[in-house]
Amino acid sequence: MTDTMLPDDPQTVERLSSLTCVLEWVSLMPMHERKRFFGALAECNDAVQQVVVRILAVVKNPTTLPSERQRALMTIADALFPNSDDNGDYGLDLPASEAAAAAEHPSLAREVETMDAQEATFAQRLRELMELKRVSQLELANRVGCSQPAISQMLNRNCRPQKKTILKLAEALNVHAHELWPDIEVADMLDAVVSFQQPGYEMTNEEALALSDTSRPNRPKIRVKQLPSRR
Amino acid sequence: MTEHPLQLFAEQFTEADQTRLVGFSCGEEPWSRHVAQWIQGSDVLDSMKRGTRVWLFESTQGEVVGFGSLGTSRWRWPPPNGESTTILLIPMLGIDVRFHGQPSDPDWRFSHQLMSHLISEGQRTSREWHGDQGQKPDWLVLMVHRDNLRAIKFYENCGFELIPNVVRRENHLVMKLWVGE
Numbered sequence: 001m002t003d004t005m006l007p008d009d010p011q012t013v014e015r016l017s018s019l020t021c022v023l024e025w026v027s028l029m030p031m032h033e034r035k036r037f038f039g040a041l042a043e044c045n046d047a048v049q050q051v052v053v054r055i056l057a058v059v060k061n062p063t064t065l066p067s068e069r070q071r072a073l074m075t076i077a078d079a080l081f082p083n084s085d086d087n088g089d090y091g092l093d094l095p096a097s098e099a100a101a102a103a104e105h106p107s108l109a110r111e112v113e114t115m116d117a118q119e120a121t122f123a124q125r126l127r128e129l130m131e132l133k134r135v136s137q138l139e140l141a142n143r144v145g146c147s148q149p150a151i152s153q154m155l156n157r158n159c160r161p162q163k164k165t166i167l168k169l170a171e172a173l174n175v176h177a178h179e180l181w182p183d184i185e186v187a188d189m190l191d192a193v194v195s196f197q198q199p200g201y202e203m204t205n206e207e208a209l210a211l212s213d214t215s216r217p218n219r220p221k222i223r224v225k226q227l228p229s230r231r
Numbered sequence: 232m233t234e235h236p237l238q239l240f241a242e243q244f245t246e247a248d249q250t251r252l253v254g255f256s257c258g259e260e261p262w263s264r265h266v267a268q269w270i271q272g273s274d275v276l277d278s279m280k281r282g283t284r285v286w287l288f289e290s291t292q293g294e295v296v297g298f299g300s301l302g303t304s305r306w307r308w309p310p311p312n313g314e315s316t317t318i319l320l321i322p323m324l325g326i327d328v329r330f331h332g333q334p335s336d337p338d339w340r341f342s343h344q345l346m347s348h349l350i351s352e353g354q355r356t357s358r359e360w361h362g363d364q365g366q367k368p369d370w371l372v373l374m375v376h377r378d379n380l381r382a383i384k385f386y387e388n389c390g391f392e393l394i395p396n397v398v399r400r401e402n403h404l405v406m407k408l409w410v411g412e
Contacts, residue, residue, distance in 0.1 A: 114268075189265040189376065190274055192400040196374050197281060197322050200315075201306045208308035210394040210407060211316060211370050217409030221390035222343050226351040227241035227288070228234070 052076050063198055065191045114183075115160070122166075122181050123157050129173050129180070143172035163187070236291055237339035241348050244285035244298060246276055251287075251295055257325040262376040266325035270298050278302065278322050284352070288345050296341050297326035299349045301356070303368060317366050319353045319410060321373040346389050353410040369411030374403045 058064055058072040103109070130140060137151040144151075145168070153159040161169070166184060170177040177184050195201070203211070242248075252271050257263040269275055275285060283302035290296050300322045305315040330341050337343075353371040360367040373391065375382050377398070383406075387393075391406035399405060 183261075183264070185261040186265040186268060188400070189262060189403075190269060192374065192403050193265075193269065193274065193322055194277075195400065196403075197278060197283070197302055197304050197320065199281075199305045201304065202310040202313070203306045203308040203316075204397060205309075206396045207306070207394060207405065208316075210397070211306075211318070211372075214369070214409075214411075217369075217411065218390055218392045218407070219409050220347075220350050221388060222347055222350075224351045224354065225344075225347050226355070227239055227286075227344060227348040229242055230240050230289075231242050 048079055051079055055079075063195075063200065065194055118181060118183055119157055119160055122161065123155055125180050126169065127155055129175060133173055135173065140169070140172055144168045234291060235339065237334050237336065238291060239288045239296060239341060239344045239348075240291075241286040241288055244270075244275070244279075244287050248287055255295065255325075256328050258328050258331075260379070262379045262382075263325075266323060269323045270325065275300070275323075283322055286348065288341070288348070295327065296330045297324065297345050299324040299345050301349055301352050303356070305365065315365070317360075317364075317368040319356060319368040319371045321349055321371065324349065324373075342385060343389070346385075350389070350408065350410060353408075357410050358412065367411070369409060371408045371410045373406050374399060375406060377402050377404050 055072050055076050059069050059076075064072070099112075129135075130137070135143075137155070138148045141148045141151050144165070146165070150159070154161055154165075161181075163184065166181050167177050170180055173180075249271060252267075255267055255271065257266045270285075275283075278300065279285060281302065283300050285298060285300045287295055288297045288299065302320055302322055304318050304320055306318055307313045307315050324345060326342055326345065333341055350371065357368055372394075373386065375386065383393070383404070386406050389408070391408045394405045394407055397405045
């Protein structure tokens with residue numbers, strides 16, 4: 001395609017660019033979900049569509065961490081499906097969506113299992129800590145800056161808390177975050193590994209200095225040998 | 232030729248191998264748990280999509296002793312939009328707890344065999360680098376949690392050096408090793 005065939009209007013270019021991202025995303029959905037998504041997008045007013053476009057930029061950004069990308073996608077889902085469905089649920093059906101993804105990829109199935117177990121532990125620990133510290137749902141909601149129904153949803157496992165919510169809850173209850181969500185450090189470390197591999201990472205002066213100094217190359221101290229393969 | 236009974240084999244990892252890794256554990260510390268989660272979950276697959284090579288290390292009996300990975304990235308300096316430097320990196324490696332400190336013969340220590348293979352692959356990648364791929368990577372780097380003293384000691388024994396005054400994401404130190412010629 002030549003440049004003359006591309007639209008001049010930057011907003012249109014941005015929207016078309018975001019459309020590519022949308023198409024990549026929806027290609028992973030089952031057909032009936034795909035139709036539902038496009039229907040919802042078409043029904044949105046301009047303001048909501050603009051929000052979706054802006055958040056898609058976060059999804060597309062190569063420096064966005066997987067956890068942030070997941071949250072951005074969930075926000076898009078919430079923007080597109082704001083009304084309750086026949087069952088009175090809001091947004092995407094997370095358990096159904098997870099089950100569909102898990103059925104296709106065994107590694108995701110294990111992650112969903114782990115996440116479910118951690119969510120159950122979280123709800124139980126939150127309830128225990130609230131009882132121990134004699135904090136009501138309303139009081140905790142006030143301390144955290146959310147609504148009482150949001151606390152109730154977490155206790156009843158109707159919504160999964162974000163990391164920042166866990167940190168706020170921990171602070172409000174005066175406990176360490178890992179007492180509420182034991183694997184919060186593990187999730188942080190996995191994010192650190194992703195950022196370590198991220199192309200375009202801007203080195204600090206110290207890193208740049210260390211990696212440009214070839215005057216004292218520290219070489220392996222062990223015998224280096226390629227291992228054989230049997231496959 | 233008969234292989235030594237303590238010789239490890241390096242096999243290219245695929246998604247299908249994840250079924251063999253149920254129960255794989257590197258220990259209970261947070262920095263050990265995230266290693267197992269990385270190889271058992273979707274992180275390893277995401278990393279492979281970015282070009283990371285991953286190996287499973289198997290014993291002569293076919294048991295999975297551990298895994299290791301090697302990738303490249305392009306880091307920039309100075310900000311903003313400075314020149315890019317190609318870096319070889321080890322995103323993740325781990326040995327199942329059943330094989331920690333094994334075998335007692337230091338010449339065949341599994342951790343050394345694993346690291347020896349990764350360094351060898353790093354050297355080969357550096358040696359065979361084409362000019363059109365950008366600047367040749369001469370440094371192999373890895374990241375380690377600052378409290379994981381046992382790992383830091385092990386990497387130092389292999390020749391890695393800590394890059395001074397660098398702490399990434401609050402708790403992670405960066406170590407470097409020269410793999411150029």
